[in-house]
Each structure stands twice: as C-alpha cells, then as structure tokens.
Amino acid sequence: MKLELLNVDDGIHETTSEIKVGTGSGRIAMRRMKGGLSEGVDVVTVDNGRMSLQVLPTRGMGVWKGLVDGVPVQWNSPVQRPVNPAYVDPMRLGGIGWVDGFNELIARCGLGWHGAPGADCIRDSNGKIIAEPFLPLHGRIANLPAHRVTASVDQDVLSVTGLVDEGCLFGGWLRLESTLRTGLNSSEFEITDTVTNMAGTPAETEILYHCNVGEPFLEQGSVLHTAVRELAPRNARAAEGISMWNLYEGPTPGFPEQVYFADPASDRQGWAVSVLADSKSERAFSVRYDTSTLPWFTLWKNTQARQDGYVTGLEPGSTFPNPRSVERQEGRLRLLQSGESVTYRLRFEVSTGKARTRELLDEVTALQISTAKIVHSEPKPGWAS
Amino acid sequence: MKLELLNVDDGIHETTSEIKVGTGSGRIAMRRMKGGLSEGVDVVTVDNGRMSLQVLPTRGMGVWKGLVDGVPVQWNSPVQRPVNPAYVDPMRLGGIGWVDGFNELIARCGLGWHGAPGADCIRDSNGKIIAEPFLPLHGRIANLPAHRVTASVDQDVLSVTGLVDEGCLFGGWLRLESTLRTGLNSSEFEITDTVTNMAGTPAETEILYHCNVGEPFLEQGSVLHTAVRELAPRNARAAEGISMWNLYEGPTPGFPEQVYFADPASDRQGWAVSVLADSKSERAFSVRYDTSTLPWFTLWKNTQARQDGYVTGLEPGSTFPNPRSVERQEGRLRLLQSGESVTYRLRFEVSTGKARTRELLDEVTALQISTAKIVHSEPKPGWAS
Amino acid sequence: MKLELLNVDDGIHETTSEIKVGTGSGRIAMRRMKGGLSEGVDVVTVDNGRMSLQVLPTRGMGVWKGLVDGVPVQWNSPVQRPVNPAYVDPMRLGGIGWVDGFNELIARCGLGWHGAPGADCIRDSNGKIIAEPFLPLHGRIANLPAHRVTASVDQDVLSVTGLVDEGCLFGGWLRLESTLRTGLNSSEFEITDTVTNMAGTPAETEILYHCNVGEPFLEQGSVLHTAVRELAPRNARAAEGISMWNLYEGPTPGFPEQVYFADPASDRQGWAVSVLADSKSERAFSVRYDTSTLPWFTLWKNTQARQDGYVTGLEPGSTFPNPRSVERQEGRLRLLQSGESVTYRLRFEVSTGKARTRELLDEVTALQISTAKIVHSEPKPGWAS
Numbered sequence A, B, C: 001m002k003l004e005l006l007n008v009d010d011g012i013h014e015t016t017s018e019i020k021v022g023t024g025s026g027r028i029a030m031r032r033m034k035g036g037l038s039e040g041v042d043v044v045t046v047d048n049g050r051m052s053l054q055v056l057p058t059r060g061m062g063v064w065k066g067l068v069d070g071v072p073v074q075w076n077s078p079v080q081r082p083v084n085p086a087y088v089d090p091m092r093l094g095g096i097g098w099v100d101g102f103n104e105l106i107a108r109c110g111l112g113w114h115g116a117p118g119a120d121c122i123r124d125s126n127g128k129i130i131a132e133p134f135l136p137l138h139g140r141i142a143n144l145p146a147h148r149v150t151a152s153v154d155q156d157v158l159s160v161t162g163l164v165d166e167g168c169l170f171g172g173w174l175r176l177e178s179t180l181r182t183g184l185n186s187s188e189f190e191i192t193d194t195v196t197n198m199a200g201t202p203a204e205t206e207i208l209y210h211c212n213v214g215e216p217f218l219e220q221g222s223v224l225h226t227a228v229r230e231l232a233p234r235n236a237r238a239a240e241g242i243s244m245w246n247l248y249e250g251p252t253p254g255f256p257e258q259v260y261f262a263d264p265a266s267d268r269q270g271w272a273v274s275v276l277a278d279s280k281s282e283r284a285f286s287v288r289y290d291t292s293t294l295p296w297f298t299l300w301k302n303t304q305a306r307q308d309g310y311v312t313g314l315e316p317g318s319t320f321p322n323p324r325s326v327e328r329q330e331g332r333l334r335l336l337q338s339g340e341s342v343t344y345r346l347r348f349e350v351s352t353g354k355a356r357t358r359e360l361l362d363e364v365t366a367l368q369i370s371t372a373k374i375v376h377s378e379p380k381p382g383w384a385s
Helices: A099-100 A236-240 A324-327 A354-369 B097-101 B236-240 B325-329 B354-369 C095-099 C236-240 C324-329 C352-370
Strands: A002-007 A018-020 A029-031 A044-048 A051-055 A062-069 A069-074 A106-109 A129-131 A150-156 A157-167 A173-184 A188-197 A204-205 A208-213 A223-226 A228-233 A258-264 A271-276 A285-289 A296-303 A310-317 A334-335 A340-353 B002-007 B029-033 B042-047 B051-056 B064-066 B069-071 B106-111 B127-130 B146-152 B158-165 B173-183 B188-199 B203-205 B208-213 B223-226 B228-233 B258-264 B271-277 B284-290 B296-303 B310-317 B333-336 B341-351 C002-005 C027-033 C042-047 C052-058 C062-068 C069-072 C108-109 C129-131 C146-153 C157-167 C171-184 C188-197 C201-203 C208-213 C224-228 C230-231 C258-264 C271-277 C284-290 C294-303 C310-317 C334-336 C341-351
Touching: A002 A029, A018 A150, A029 A150, A029 A296, A044 A150, A062 C208, A099 B097, A173 A204, A188 A204, A188 A334, A208 A285, A208 A340, A223 A296, A223 A354, A223 C341, A228 A236, A236 A258, A271 A296, A271 A310, A271 A354, A271 C208, A285 B208, A324 A340, A334 A340, A340 A354, B002 B029, B002 B042, B029 B146, B042 B146, B042 B158, B069 C258, B097 C069, B127 C129, B173 B203, B188 B333, B208 B284, B208 B296, B208 B341, B223 B296, B223 B310, B223 B354, B228 B236, B236 B258, B236 C310, B258 B271, B271 B296, B271 B310, B271 B354, B284 B310, B310 C230, B333 B341, B341 B354, C002 C027, C002 C042, C027 C146, C042 C146, C042 C157, C052 C171, C171 C201, C188 C201, C208 C284, C208 C341, C224 C294, C230 C236, C236 C258, C271 C294, C271 C310, C271 C352, C284 C310, C284 C352, C341 C352
Parallel strands: none
Antiparallel strands: A002 A150, A018 A029, A029 A044, A044 A051, A051 A062, A062 A069, A062 A106, A106 A208, A150 A157, A157 A173, A173 A188, A188 A340, A204 A334, A208 A310, A223 A271, A228 A258, A258 A296, A271 A285, A285 A340, A296 A310, B002 B146, B029 B042, B042 B051, B051 B064, B064 B069, B064 B106, B106 B208, B146 B158, B158 B173, B173 B188, B188 B341, B203 B333, B208 B310, B223 B271, B228 B258, B258 B296, B271 B284, B284 B341, B296 B310, C002 C146, C027 C042, C042 C052, C052 C062, C062 C069, C062 C108, C108 C208, C146 C157, C157 C171, C171 C188, C188 C341, C201 C334, C208 C310, C224 C271, C230 C258, C258 C294, C271 C284, C284 C341, C294 C310
C-alpha cells in the first residue's frame, strides 16, 4: 500500500488521507505546521504502534523526535520547534546560522560539504587556486525541502521515502533519496540514504549524521558505549576531558562543548555500534552504521544547562566535521563520478528496559575485546583541523 | 472572553472566528495576507470602536499602523506592506537589510542587540577577545514570528498577547511576552513587554521602540515636545540642526537623517512623555514610557521626500542605538541572569483635537519647567559611538 | 474581460476562476505550487491555443517555460522547478546565490543593478567615496514577488500584467509594470516593461533580459543568427572561441562559459533581432528588442553537460552585465529622475518549421548586409570590466 504525500510536479500535498497499519495506533500521515518559525513545515508521523517518529520533509528528511514506550527520544534545543528553512540564514553569525534551525534527533549534515565553517580552497591540477568559496556550517541538506515524499506499508513494514535535491547552476547537483523504515510494534528503525551525483561532472560529497539525544537517556552518569580502534580529542578543550571521554556530567551551565573523533571498530559485516545508556543502564539509545561508507565516528558532548541544549551527539560520518579542505587533504573526501551513487545505512534502536540494554552493552564489550584500542590524549595529526 | 488566535504547538491558526466588543465596530480578529512580500503575514486587527490598530504577530508583534477618528497613524515607507521575515536578509547592504521590512508604526529593535551594524567584540574575564560576531542593524526581534497569540476582552479592555522566542543553540534564548491593551472607544493604547532570559546562563539584552510617525502628524512646522534633562546630537550631521532639533521641515528630497540622543525628564512615577504635534498644535501623537527600564530617548528626524519615507521616530530605549559594544562599555547594557525578566511599559495616545493636544503640551511644559535642561551642540562623549 | 489574479491590498488570490479564450484550450489561469523549494510559488498559465507560457509572479514576472506546437521552449537547470525567493540567499557563494533560483526561459536582471557581483563605489560630486555597497549577482528583481497581477483578454489578445516593487528605506524605490501579450493561436508573444522611479530622488537603473534556451533549439551545430555592428569577447576565455562565437557545440561536460558583448544592428524602427536556429535550420527561437532602451546585446554560451545546464542566453540589455561601477563609468547606466519612467519592449517568436525559420534567418542576413560589422578578437576596452 502506497500513499504519495508530496509531489511538487503533480501538485500533490496530502494532509487528509493516511495509511493505517495493524490494529492499534499504527499509521503514517502528514500534517502541516502553521505559525511561528514552523510556518509551512510538513511533519510526517510514522507510528508503528509502539514507536512514533516525526519526519521532516521540509528539513531534508530529518527526524525531529521520537516516542518509544511513552519515553521521549529527543533533546531540548533553545529553538523549540521545527524551523522552515526560509527563516534560516546559514551565513549568520560568521557562518553558523545553521544552528537557527537545529533541534532534531537526527539532522543530516552535507551533501556537498559539512563541518566547521570557513573558506575552502580549490586548486586546479597545477595547484593554482581557482576558487575559495566560503562554506557555512554543516552544509545545505538540512535546510532543503524534499520535492517528493511517499509513504508505504508492505506486510508489517512501514516506510517513508523522500527525494531532496541539492544543486544549482555552476554548483553541481546531488540528490538524496532517503528511506526510513520500521516494523510494526518495533523499537527499531533504519535509515537508508542514497546520494547520487546527478551532474555531468565529478562531485565531492560528504555526510555526517548528527544524532542528538538528551534526557532521559542523557543524565549525570550516562555512558557512551562504543568500541573503537582509535579515538582522539578534537582540540585542547576536548583533551581536558579525555580521561572521561565516554562519561557524562549532569546539566552544567556554560559547559563548553567537547568533541572526540574516532575510528570505530566494526563487526564482520562491517557494522559499528554506539550506545548511549543512562546511569542505571536501563534506557539506551543506539545507532548502528555500515562503516563501508560511514567509516568515522564523532562524539559531541554538550552537557550545558537544560534550557541551553543538554545533549550529546552520536555522529557517524563519511568524514570528520572539519572544513572540507582538511578532509580533502587527508583523503577522506569521496568523489562521485557523474551518475555514481553512494549508499549510507544506519539502524537505530531505543531500549527502554534493562534486559535489552544489557544485551546492547554486552555486544559493545565483545566488539571492543576483540579490537585493539588506542586512545590519544592529544589531538591526532591528520584528524583534527 | 478569550480567543486563541495562534498556537503552533496545538495547530491553531484562527482566521474565521473573532471577538466582538461593545455595540459598534469593536472587535479583535486575525487575517492572513497573500502574495507579494506580505505572503503569509498574519495581521491582528484590534478595533476598540474609535481606534483601530493592526498588530503583526509574524513580525515580532510590531504595530503596522493605526486609525483614530478616521485619521491614519502611520508613515509611508517605500516598502508599502508588511514583509514576511522570510524575505528579509539582515546581512544585505553591509548589514542593514533590516530596512527591507521596515514600515511599521511601532517596530521593536532588540532583543540581544540593536543599533548600528558592526562587529561586536566579546572578551573573557582576562580581557582576551573570544568572539567578534557581526551584528546587523537592529537585531532579530522584528523579523521573528510569534508562536502563540491570544486575544482577550475583559470588561471594556481589549488585549492581544504574543510570545516570541529569540534564540538558538550557542546563541542564548530570550523570550518576549508582549501585550497590547486598549479600552473601548479610547484613543489610547498601552504596550507591556516582558523579556525573560530563558537560558541557563546570563544574557545581555537591550531594546529600542522605534515609533515612527508621518503625515498628518508630521508636516512642516510640526514640533516634538518633550522634556529632557540632557540632549545631544549623535554626530556632526545632527549637530548642524541642533538649534532646531525639535522642529520639523516639510518633505525634503535627499534630506540626510538627523539623530538626537536624550536623557529624558520624568514625572514622580518615573514616566517620561514625548509628543509630536502638527503645525497648528491640533493633532498629536504621544508616547509615555516608564524610565525605570527605558531610561533613554532617541529622536530620529528623517524628513525626506514623501515617497522616500517622510517620517520621524520617537524611540524610547533601554540603551541608545549604538553598536552593542559601545553600550556595554558605557554601562547601559543590561545583563539578565538565568530566568530573570525585565518589563518595559509604554502608553500611546493619539489626539485629534486641539483641546486634548493643548493638555498634552502643557504637561510637557510643566515637566520641563521643573527640570534643568542641557542641550549640547556637539556629540556627547559616552553617548555617541 | 479582466480577471484580477492577485492583489495583496484587497486580499485577492485567485486560483479557482480562469479566463477561457477561443474555442480550444485558450485560457489564462493561476495555480499555486506546494512543497519543495517551489512552496508558495504562483504560476500563471497563458495558453493561446497553440502556445502555452508559464509566468511567475512570485519571481518578478519571469517566464518559467513555454510549449509551442508541442515543442518545449526551456532549458534544464540543475534547479528543476521555480524557487520561492524565500529560499534564495543572494549573498551565498560570494554573492552568486542568485543561481539557486535560476531556471527560467526569461529571467530579468535588475532593476537597481545587475551583472557580476562586487562592491560598487559611489562618490559624491567631489569624488569622495561615500558608499561601497556589495551588490550580488544580477540584482533583486527576479527574487521579488509581484503584489498585483491582472489577466485580461481583449478581442483575440491575451495579456498578463504584474506590478513588482524594488525598494526600501534609504534604498530607493523602482517599480516594474510588466505586461506579457500574445494573440490567439500565435507562436509569438511580447513583453512590455515600464520601470518607474517612484522615489523622490534620482535613481540609477539597468536591466538585462536573460533569455535562456536549451534543447531542441540548442544542439551541436546550432547557430546564433544576429546582425551586429560590433562584437567582442568578454574575456580571454571567450576570446578562445571568437572564431566560432555564433556556433554551438553539443553538451560538453565541464565546458567553461563564454560570453560575448555586442552592439547590435537594428532596423529603421530601431529594432534588433537575434535568432537561435537548430542545426537543420528547422526550429528557431527569436527575440526582437527595441534598441532605443535596450541598446546592447550579450550572448552567453554555456554548453555544459545536459544535467549541468546545456543552455545559451540571448540577452538584450540596457547595459552589459559588468559590475554597475563599470557601466556607470562607461556612461551606459541610466539615471531616472523622480517620477520618470523607461519602457523596454521585446517580442519573442518560436518557429517550429523550416519555412518560417528561413524567413527569420533571411531577415537577419539582410540586416547584416546593410550593416558594417566589426568582430574583435580581444576584449574591447570600455566594454568588458
């Protein structure tokens, strides 16, 4: 069963019909927000009967927030509701205007670039500088609306697929085809994203999945369980906290963020896993990701006061969130030929009970035991910018 | 009787119901504009039977214009209709893009900063520069839409209250709760604004009420009646006109603006008053303001050609419209602790007859007589930037 | 017969009524797009029974695309649909953010300026620099929505008229009144644009009609037929191709654009004509323009890969697309006094058959035969910046 929710070309914008699934509250439906900075933002609710997710076509198919077994999966940004990209100026505040719309559980950074703002430096084959575009924080994709969105239910699987184009004359053309899937009454969902270079010439691309979690998963004593081959602080500030890089403090007004870069361990299929567990190892939020295209992991600790955004980011990426010039120089940036695609795969799971959380943590432990681990106390050359 | 006009969280956007008041045309109702730069702008009409005001939730609860006894209270900006903030780029023209949406009778400037554009310079406790954000003209609040708006009528008092949030991750969180009130068949209205620091850390805040009036209140021979303790020109251009700082010329193509800064006299309750009267002292527009939180007054004379914006601004403020760094250095900037609020109070009155205008002018005269007055012929150090 | 399609002041936004013309498919009607970057874009279809044109009030009355005798008249930009200006930041990418919304058959550049981005330098009568505003690519008009649009049918003539204001306090006020007209079952249409200086002081104005055509008119072997008095390459890159300036290659991935500037020949009435014919001289797209106000012609060759925008621009202009400072210095910029107007006239014709195309080419040939022609192999001083 399929329902086209949005199709710009055909004039479809479906907010009255919905797909019902199962015998309970299962359904997929779209609504449009009105007023404030949320004016015109479409929200697709994917409810599998146990877990409800709010997907944002207007914001590049980001996931606003979830609710699993009655437990909110989200964080509290000072920007309290989804923001229409029309109200976001990426160039604000020296190029970090991206934060004006940042409050999602899952926000994509990319596609042409992501990471810290700054001037890129593009050279021709002779090394001559031919362009120095200023690239604002985290790229365009989170502020680009999808032009086509389809909901479908097949057996007990609910899914939503969106198409988002990033491009302009002289600026390339990358297309994201994003599908979010979940099973009836499941506490898991997966995201499969294919990025295609629609342009006639090669294009650089990179992506970072900014997965952001707050209370009740994050609290004083929460632990980030993840198996790594190598981990290093991004800068001196992060180095200060290296001895407890995976432990969390409670809300701390004025806490300056700490960021760690990692080369994650992966299982035989090449999948890595990161699990944020609360202080009692009862509730957990986990993300698994296919390291064949998402080989790097960034951990963002931002345990500020509750009102200021008490949050941590689990961020699988094709690269680290350095300026693109750094990623290019270090050979982490991917070049897509004309027509070429790359697919990113992630699986999320929310555990609301001790038994399942224990299994998740055991899995991480087993993976780390079989993997040699290096934790650098200082930034690693070639990783940090 | 209450009517929720807008509530983003609850999906309320009320343009069909209205509150009727009294036996005449009294009512509160909201409509949405369509097309042009006004696309999506909500306008709340507050009509007390004698005076009608157009309030703009989409533009930070500004007051577009009024009509009292059939007399328009407004000015004619080259931008002829309310502009959706989605069409305003504050960084345009070197940081004065704010003017692209400027045409209101009352436009707030603030909340994090206002005044001339420029790079601020923020230092840590050791005096080390830690940030130099470029702050465009007059801040964000006039280009932020309210997320909740309520209309109410209690006895013979009509009011509209709006909530507007200004904030982002790493950028603080200030909330404006603004209420505009007027009585049935009155020619007066009041604005009570409470700004709260919702963030977990202290925040600087400043505000300027840019109250702008054109014809028929402004004409050749109009006079600005206000009692001051001290007044000074902002710069050399304003100094040229110091001898007639409170007198107005007729529309003058190419007239370069003149701005005066003042320390206003206030009555025993701490209220100051400024009255713009026409050349015959018949019609008058007055603003009273509580100097306990609005201690400064700025006068903007911009008697350009009619089509270019023949207008004067009566501007009570918590500070002067200098770059924020100047206001900080001079100790005029207010710091709000986490959770702390400040309330600003203003009362407006439109007189359309000689008798009442005479009373207003007498009131100003009495206040000035009891107050020593200094008028500087040159900019005053510490006031101008 | 008249139908007001849009009137912001009167709250008119007509998407249900239409004007029917003739006995076939002739009609004028407006629809509103939903979703993606096209959210809120109004499209007026003008169908004369043979030719259908899509006019964009939301984008300064640009013409998105046409269809004549079943042949598409358009090009394929990486930005595939009309873009709401709310999603365009002209300052992006160093001031070429205009390209984010660029995909029209006819896009106006202007009104206050157009051309390459850069800081203008404005001096007073003593030569002192008084302002250096940064002017982004191609001006504001293509990203300003009309505030009033009227459709009408008179006899067998269909027309649409739109009003678009470009202005702000301290920034002048230019008004475009644009009318597009076509006759029943015609393959021609005309545009008559009047730009008026609504401000109280003189204003500079310039305009460029960026008329962009792709396949099937553009293909390997297509020829640009136009009679010129003088033609020169814009820069070294264009000089490389001067020997085949009016011949086209097929889609060429990575082709760097080539631009030529010309002083066009005109007929006794002062009209010039440019015709793009396909390789078999079968199909042709032509533009005629009144050189009394559009004395210059710019040719843009951008034969990139299909997906990247395989397109050529035929661009009559009041000036060349250099930075405004260059046009001012060279005396090509027009000054409009307060209240003064200038009218631009263009006529477009689409030929889908050999006979008519032959007539068009003969006309160009005859005009060139009677006109002495200079083709410079290098950029001409005073033309290029």
